[in-house]
Amino acid sequence: MNSSFVLHRRFYFEAAHFLPDYLGDCRNIHGHSYVLEIGVSGKIQISGSERGMIIDLKRLKALVQTSVLDVLDHALIVEKAEFSNGNSIPADMKLVVLRETPTVENLLKWIITRLTEDLPEGIRLEFSKLHETRDSWVEWRAGSAVFSR
Numbered sequence: 803m804n805s806s807f808v809l810h811r812r813f814y815f816e817a818a819h820f821l822p823d824y825l826g827d828c829r830n831i832h833g834h835s836y837v838l839e840i841g842v843s844g845k846i847q848i849s850g851s852e853r854g855m856i857i858d859l860k861r862l863k864a865l866v867q868t869s870v871l872d873v874l875d876h877a878l879i880v881e882k883a884e885f886s887n888g889n890s891i892p893a894d895m896k897l898v899v900l901r902e903t904p905t906v907e908n909l910l911k912w913i914i915t916r917l918t919e920d921l922p923e924g925i926r927l928e929f930s931k932l933h934e935t936r937d938s939w940v941e942w943r944a945g946s947a948v949f950s951r
C-alpha cells in the first residue's frame with residue numbers, strides 16, 4: 803500500500819547551454835529558466851521525527867539543492883570544455899561538462915543519475931520532469947533506462 807504514494811517537489815534553476823550541431827538559433831549560447839520536478843517513493847515512516855512522511859520535504863529539498871541545483875544553477879552546460887573554434891571557456895566560469903550534447907533529455911539523464919546516487923536508502927526516484935521552456939519538457943519514469951553521465 804505504501805508504495806502507491808509518490809511524493810513530489812518542484813525546483814528551479816537558471817543555466818546556459820548551446821547545441822553545437824543544431825541547425826538553428828539553439829546552436830548559440832542561450833539560457834533557460836529550468837523547472838525540475840521529481841517524485842519519490844518509500845515507506846511512510848511510523849515513528850521518529852519523520853513519522854507520517856516518506857521523507858521530510860525539507861530534507862529532500864536540501865539534498866536536491868546539494869546534488870543538483872548548486873552544480874547547475876547559473877552554470878554554462880556544455881558537452882566539451884572547449885569550443886569547436888578552439889577558444890576555451892574562461893577558467894573561472896561555472897561550467898558543467900556532460901558526456902552528451904546538453905539537450906533537455908540529456909540534462910535530465912545527468913540529473914537522474916546524480917539523484918539516484920544521492921537519495922537515502924529506502925527512497926526511490928519514481929518520476930522526473932525537466933521543463934526547458936514554458937511549453938516544452940521531458941519526462942522520465944522509473945523502469946525506463948538511464949544512461950551514465
Ligand SMILES: Nc1nc2c(c(=O)[nH]1)N=C([C@H](O)[C@H](O)COP(=O)(O)OP(=O)(O)OP(=O)(O)O)CN2
Nearest residue numbers: 820821827828834904905906907934935936937938
Ligand atoms: N528534443 C529537443 N529539442 C530541442 C531542444 C532539446 O533540448 N531537446 N532544445 C532546443 C533549444 O535548446 C531550446 O530549448 C529551444 O528553446 P526556444 O527556442 O525558446 O523554443 P520555443 O519553442 O519555446 O521557442 P519558439 O521560438 O517559440 O519556437 C531546441 N530543440
Ligand SMILES: [Zn+2]
Nearest residue numbers: 819828832834
Ligand atoms: Zn536551449
